[in-house]
Amino acid sequence: MELWERLRKGLGATRALFGERLMGEGGRVRVEALEEALLVADVGVETAEGIVRDFARASRSEVADAGGELAWLKARLRRLLSDDGTPPQRGMPHVVLVVGVNGTGKTTTVAKLAAAARAAGRSVVMVAADTFRAAAVEQLQSWGQRLGLEVVAHRQGADPAAVVFDALNAAKSRKLDEVIVDTAGRLHTKHNLMAELEKVRRVCGRAVTGAPQEVLLVLDATTGSNGLAQAREFREHAGVTGVVLTKLDGTAKGGVVLAVARELGVPVKWVGVGESVEDLLPFSADAFVEALLEPLQGESR
Amino acid sequence: MLEAISERFQKVFKALRGEGHLTEKHVDEALGEIRRALLAADVALPVVKEFTARVRERAVGEEVLSSLRPAHQVVKIVHEELTRLLGGEQKPLRLRGFPAPVLLVGLQGTGKTTTCAKLAVFIKNNLRKHVLLVPADCQRLAAREQLEQLGAQAGLPVLDTRGWSTPEEIARGALLEARRKGFEVLLFDTAGRLHVDDELMAELETLHGILKPSEVLFVADAMTGQDAVRSAEAFAARLPLTGVLLTKLDGDARGGAALSVVTVTGTPLRFAGVGERLGDLEPFHPDRMASRILGMGDMLTLIEKAQATVDAQRAEELERKLRKQGFDLEDLREQLRQLRSGGLMGQIMDLIPGAKALKGQQVDDRRLKRFEAIICSMTPRERRHPEIIKGSHRRRIARGAGTTVEEVNRLLRQYAEMRKLVKRAGSGDPRRMLRSLGM
Numbered sequence: 001m002e003l004w005e006r007l008r009k010g011l012g013a014t015r016a017l018f019g020e021r022l023m024g025e026g027g028r029v030r031v032e033a034l035e036e037a038l039l040v041a042d043v044g045v046e047t048a049e050g051i052v053r054d055f056a057r058a059s060r061s062e063v064a065d066a067g068g069e070l071a072w073l074k075a076r077l078r079r080l081l082s083d084d085g086t087p088p089q090r091g092m093p094h095v096v097l098v099v100g101v102n103g104t105g106k107t108t109t110v111a112k113l114a115a116a117a118r119a120a121g122r123s124v125v126m127v128a129a130d131t132f133r134a135a136a137v138e139q140l141q142s143w144g145q146r147l148g149l150e151v152v153a154h155r156q157g158a159d160p161a162a163v164v165f166d167a168l169n170a171a172k173s174r175k176l177d178e179v180i181v182d183t184a185g186r187l188h189t190k191h192n193l194m195a196e197l198e199k200v201r202r203v204c205g206r207a208v209t210g211a212p213q214e215v216l217l218v219l220d221a222t223t224g225s226n227g228l229a230q231a232r233e234f235r236e237h238a239g240v241t242g243v244v245l246t247k248l249d250g251t252a253k254g255g256v257v258l259a260v261a262r263e264l265g266v267p268v269k270w271v272g273v274g275e276s277v278e279d280l281l282p283f284s285a286d287a288f289v290e291a292l293l294e295p296l297q298g299e300s301r
Numbered sequence: 302m303l304e305a306i307s308e309r310f311q312k313v314f315k316a317l318r319g320e321g322h323l324t325e326k327h328v329d330e331a332l333g334e335i336r337r338a339l340l341a342a343d344v345a346l347p348v349v350k351e352f353t354a355r356v357r358e359r360a361v362g363e364e365v366l367s368s369l370r371p372a373h374q375v376v377k378i379v380h381e382e383l384t385r386l387l388g389g390e391q392k393p394l395r396l397r398g399f400p401a402p403v404l405l406v407g408l409q410g411t412g413k414t415t416t417c418a419k420l421a422v423f424i425k426n427n428l429r430k431h432v433l434l435v436p437a438d439c440q441r442l443a444a445r446e447q448l449e450q451l452g453a454q455a456g457l458p459v460l461d462t463r464g465w466s467t468p469e470e471i472a473r474g475a476l477l478e479a480r481r482k483g484f485e486v487l488l489f490d491t492a493g494r495l496h497v498d499d500e501l502m503a504e505l506e507t508l509h510g511i512l513k514p515s516e517v518l519f520v521a522d523a524m525t526g527q528d529a530v531r532s533a534e535a536f537a538a539r540l541p542l543t544g545v546l547l548t549k550l551d552g553d554a555r556g557g558a559a560l561s562v563v564t565v566t567g568t569p570l571r572f573a574g575v576g577e578r579l580g581d582l583e584p585f586h587p588d589r590m591a592s593r594i595l596g597m598g599d600m601l602t603l604i605e606k607a608q609a610t611v612d613a614q615r616a617e618e619l620e621r622k623l624r625k626q627g628f629d630l631e632d633l634r635e636q637l638r639q640l641r642s643g644g645l646m647g648q649i650m651d652l653i654p655g656a657k658a659l660k661g662q663q664v665d666d667r668r669l670k671r672f673e674a675i676i677c678s679m680t681p682r683e684r685r686h687p688e689i690i691k692g693s694h695r696r697r698i699a700r701g702a703g704t705t706v707e708e709v710n711r712l713l714r715q716y717a718e719m720r721k722l723v724k725r726a727g728s729g730d731p732r733r734m735l736r737s738l739g740m
Contacts (some may be wrong), residue, residue: 224526
């Protein structure tokens with residue numbers, strides 16, 4: 001897949017940066033090399049140390065069973081990232097709330113999700129509940145025009161919960177399959193804004209029983225360890241069910257999702273790899289782990 | 302996480318304190334923790350390596366070995382080096398030429414458009430220049446509308462670029478418009494782009510060639526991780542950057558990206574974005590940023606600051622009193638005043654072992670002020686014997702302080718917790734207890 005090729009290229013640059021061989025003698029994984037590979041991928045100090053510790057403690061037979069040190073590591077990381085696979089409860093309509101800090105790419109992700117839903121043959125409406133940022137409503141409306149999809153919006157400055165309530169009721173009476181809600185970007189440290197999000201969530205449940213069935217946190221792949229703090233707060237206040245990792249088409253690895261999965265058990269659902277609507281892919285733990293550990297493949301490649 | 306780092310630091314420093322002199326081994330041990338702290342703050346690994354090597358070179362040697370408090374000396378060196386690196390050569394915005402074009406560039410979602418409006422407000426208010434905002438983002442949907450709305454909010458003119466379809470056309474048109482109407486500064490909001498997008502990076506070079514801007518500011522997100530070095534390096538390779546603007550510093554990111562970006566671009570940090578309102582742009586403070594990146598590592602500065610805040614004599618008085626009769630609301634008020642005058646509450650609270658319980662809600666200076674008002678609304682007897690404060694007293698106190706009974710209750714609850722803390726700390730060395738209260 002082209003994306004993972006690009007990820008590898010980025011990692012090649014990283015390797016050049018260190019100018020040292022990351023693979024030890026005889027095809028064994030050097031512990032420092034492993035730690036560095038994880039650190040430069042933004043896995044975070046604690047998680048990196050945790051993984052290194054697990055690796056050091058793994059018994060010889062365990063490693064042999066897995067097919068070698070690298071294989072053991074890959075399996076370990078894949079297990080960390082594994083989604084339990086239970087699909088979210090389907091609702092009627094199915095409500096997806098898209099949340100995150102400023103500038104991660106929420107609005108674009110909403111458009112991509114809506115396009116994907118329509119491609120799957122579902123009737124879908126987008127909701128412009130970012131009534132705070134200047135021209136956020138216009139941005140989603142422009143996407144709506146481009147995609148030929150309907151957007152429910154109030155004027156800027158309106159109560160986001162009211163927009164959502166109206167949109168959900170409309171979707172219910174028109175028997176639409178899916179509602180995708182764009183919310184305002186907010187730093188997870190702003191109590192009042194997080195409280196506002198709680199309210200939006202409550203109102204969803206009032207309009208449609210069981211809604212929102214999905215709450216997706218949009219995480220920017222360039223984010224460092226702060227991503228974990230973001231995930232923690234958004235999970236607490238908005239009930240995040242999954243992560244959308246955006247901007248993976250640059251050189252960033254987005255390793256923080258490993259910390260998020262390990263600490264909070266929130267799985268990654270989608271990855272964003274570009275600016276057009278097709279650039280949203282289902283997350284693949286295999287490919288992600290391959291890219292993350294690529295520096296350890298040594299020079300045999 | 303932070304607490305963990307703090308504990309580790311304290312352990313190292315305890316070990317260091319035991320020695321009269323600092324050996325290489327000790328420096329290395331301290332640097333190990335500093336490396337970890339920097340990585341946890343998201344400073345890029347190559348930058349961390351370079352930085353710790355530099356500190357080691359400075360620390361191991363006479364300067365440290367002969368000093369009396371070697372542990373503190375190491376932290377001080379770290380803090381100084383960090384401040385120096387972050388500050389670089391501080392210089393005011395250079396607005397030369399007529400008009401003087403300023404280019405804002407960066408990755409998507411770092412906050413260029415908002416920052417553009419904030420910077421325009423800053424230039425208008427502080428430099429008293431006529432600014433024209435130029436939306437030159439032809440990529441993102443509704444980017445122009447966003448800048449137009451922000452301009453309207455700020456009462457600043459925004460160039461109507463609807464007739465043009467490329468950034469080059471916009472640049473030429475903007476220069477003409479500025480000369481015709483006498484705008485002194487042109488602020489260009491460019492499209493966010495990936496540093497690996499060759500086409501869009503080339504477009505920036507073209508734009509730079511046409512405008513010959515007096516400032517090219519790289520807008521970076523404070524929450525960025527390791528990738529900060531790669532993207533900043535790529536932008537610096539294409540454009541002669543003149544400064545860095547760090548956004549979203551109002552969050553809780555430690556902001557290690559600041560050090561990464563400054564190191565690889567070789568340009569100083571100029572401004573910091575600290576909120577969503579248009580006035581939320583501040584000149585950059587290297588020393589504050591250094592403390593923030595080090596997080597709990599910056600024990601020395603904190604200890605120094607705390608010592609400066611507290612009047613030594615009153616501290617002694619308090620110590621005697623605490624030992625004799627415990628901690629009443631008069632003492633709490635004294636604490637609040639001293640802490641508030643230093644604006645240090647948050648940091649000090651972080652330093653107090655076990656004070657996390659008190660931090661349940663965010664401690665900010667406003668709340669300190671309110672608490673002080675509440676205590677001031679009590680009678681001296683109530684302050685000395687808080688247990689006599691009953692419902693009717695609380696209502697009266699709340700009225701007097703212009704607040705609610707809930708707030709009075711909250712203060713009393715926190716006081717009770719604090720007293721417990723004091724008792725606990727008091728069972729040990731009273732001096733340590735005082736330190737734990739931020740003195």
